[in-house]
Amino acid sequence: MVWARVSLWAICVLRVALATVYFQEEFLDGERWRNRWVQSTNDSRFGHFRISSGKFYGHKEKDKGLQTTQNSRFYAISASFKPFSNKGKTLVIQYTVKHEQKMDCGGGYIKVFPSDLDQKNMNGKSQYYIMFGPDICGFDIKKVHVILYFKNQYHSNKKPIRCKVDGFTHLYTLILRPDLSYEVKIDSQSIESGSIEYDWNLTSLKKMEKTSAESRTWDQVEGNKAQDWEKHFLDAGASKQSDWNSELDGDWLQKPPYQDGLKAEGIDKDVWLHREMKSANYLTQYDLSEFENIGAIGLELWQVRSGTIFDNFLITDDEEYAEQFGKATWGETKGPEKEMDAIQAKEEVKKAREEDEKELLGGKFRRHNSHFSRFHRQGEL
Numbered sequence: 001m002v003w004a005r006v007s008l009w010a011i012c013v014l015r016v017a018l019a020t021v022y023f024q025e026e027f028l029d030g031e032r033w034r035n036r037w038v039q040s041t042n043d044s045r046f047g048h049f050r051i052s053s054g055k056f057y058g059h060k061e062k063d064k065g066l067q068t069t070q071n072s073r074f075y076a077i078s079a080s081f082k083p084f085s086n087k088g089k090t091l092v093i094q095y096t097v098k099h100e101q102k103m104d105c106g107g108g109y110i111k112v113f114p115s116d117l118d119q120k121n122m123n124g125k126s127q128y129y130i131m132f133g134p135d136i137c138g139f140d141i142k143k144v145h146v147i148l149y150f151k152n153q154y155h156s157n158k159k160p161i162r163c164k165v166d167g168f169t170h171l172y173t174l175i176l177r178p179d180l181s182y183e184v185k186i187d188s189q190s191i192e193s194g195s196i197e198y199d200w201n202l203t204s205l206k207k208m209e210k211t212s213a214e215s216r217t218w219d220q221v222e223g224n225k226a227q228d229w230e231k232h233f234l235d236a237g238a239s240k241q242s243d244w245n246s247e248l249d250g251d252w253l254q255k256p257p258y259q260d261g262l263k264a265e266g267i268d269k270d271v272w273l274h275r276e277m278k279s280a281n282y283l284t285q286y287d288l289s290e291f292e293n294i295g296a297i298g299l300e301l302w303q304v305r306s307g308t309i310f311d312n313f314l315i316t317d318d319e320e321y322a323e324q325f326g327k328a329t330w331g332e333t334k335g336p337e338k339e340m341d342a343i344q345a346k347e348e349v350k351k352a353r354e355e356d357e358k359e360l361l362g363g364k365f366r367r368h369n370s371h372f373s374r375f376h377r378q379g380e381l
Contacts, residue, residue, distance in 0.1 A: 019317065019321035020089075020317045021316045021321070022081055022082070022084055022315040022317075023297055023313060023315040024314050024325075025312075026312055027051055028064075030051075031051070033051060033066075037079045038078055038119040038120060038122075040076035040078070040119065040121060041120055042121045043076075045073065045074070046074055046075060046076050047069060047073030047074065047306065048070060049067060049077055050066075050067055051066065052065070053065075053309070054067070055100060056100070056337060056340040056341040057333065057340060058169075058332070058333025062329065062332070063309075063337065065098075065309040065310050066310045067307065067309045068303050069307075070306050071303070072303075073302070073303065074301070076299070077298060078297065079297055080117070082295070083114075083115035083293050083295035084294055085292045086176075086290060086291055086294065086317065087290045090175065090317050090319060091315070091317065092174070092316050092317065092318065092322040093112060093130065093173070094171065094172065094173040094174070094312070094313075094315075094322050095110055095133075095314065096169050096171050096310070096311045096312045096330050097133065097134060097170060097172060097311075098168065098170070098311075099136070099165075099166075101305050101306065101307030102166075102305075103303075103305065103308065105137040105304040106135075106137070106301065106302055106304055107135050107303065108134040108135065109131055109133030109134060109135060109301060110133050110298065111128040111132075111297070111300055112130040112131075112132075112291075112296070112315070113126065113127070113129065113296040114294065114296070116293070116295070119296065119298075122298060127149070128149060129294060135163070136163065143161060143163060144161035144162070144163045144172070144186070144192075146184060149291075150200075150202075150288050155202065157192075158200065158201050159194070159199055162191075164186060167341075168338060168341070169333070170187055170330075171186065171312070171330040172186055173186075173322060175319055175322075176289040178290075180195060180196045181196070182199070188326055197288070200288065202288070297315065311329075312325070312326075312329040
């Protein structure tokens with residue numbers, strides 16, 4: 001049993017050691033963060049950031065992060081890193097956000113950009129690959145955005161994902177996998193998952209790609225000889241494969257009988273073969289979970305009431321590493337943060353009660369003096 005535990009621990013350590021960390025930021029080196037993060041100067045009215053752990057925290061130094069400082073402002077700041085492609089790899093994006101000002105209307109999301117981002121001129125029109133995180137405005141909007149850039153368009157997850165609305169620090173995690181599955185976590189708990197193809201309303205795009213590919217294939221085939229056309233049909237003895245999906249691959253059709261010399265144009269255009277359709281993997285050709293030139297992360301958002309703190313940024317290819325990083329940061333300070341908030345709340349209640357008592361005593365004293373003054377004046381009369 002002991003050896004089994006040691007072996008399991010060794011495997012976990014090895015896996016974390018093999019993880020690729022593309023970007024990690026905890027703001028633990030004082031003002032040196034300014035050497036890594038670039039404030040956009042595209043608009044002189046952009047709000048400014050400072051490093052702060054807030055009014056309450058779990059650890060004064062570890063909980064320091066980028067804090068918005070001015071009300072009713074747009075914000076734009078970013079950090080670059082060595083460009084990479086996540087093709088064929090899992091992509092994990094994670095960070096913490098704390099709305100200690102009790103957000104009424106504003107964004108708490110991050111954006112991941114291509115490496116050619118012009119950081120000094122970053123603004124709301126700057127192209128991004130991924131937008132992820134909470135957005136709150138009034139009673140209606142309390143959602144987690146998951147927006148992906150695909151074929152020159154931005155596509156939002158069609159599933160409603162509710163964000164946290166209290167004033168504590170929360171851990172947000174997005175996982176995009178090579179098999180086109182995804183997962184959204186809040187505070188290390190999975191709150192949504194599924195297929196990128198279906199949860200982003202991309203079946204219509206798939207049909208468009210399929211129609212276009214079919215048209216191209218048909219045009220190529222029409223000019224071929226009859227003996228060449230034969231390879232575009234299922235053999236009469238072929239059996240239906242177990243992974244055949246009629247909705248995605250079309251109806252299963254056997255090779256139709258025909259006479260030698262039959263021309264391609266004599267074949268019904270709706271008859272297609274498994275090999276042709278199976279090889280045309282349209283979504284893989286333009287894979288939603290793959291981005292070729294990831295090179296920057298940033299905050300580009302609007303806030304009515306400032307005070308939000310962003311911290312513990314992470315981009316990696318390993319889900320286990322992200323889980324361990326979350327435990328070592330947010331996991332260590334979430335409890336003490338709530339304890340400090342509770343202590344401050346009690347102190348505020350106590351202070352308010354004392355002020356009320358002083359005001360009450362002051363009122364009684366004023367009324368007593370007023371009565372004495374009237375009595376004294378009456379005595380003089």
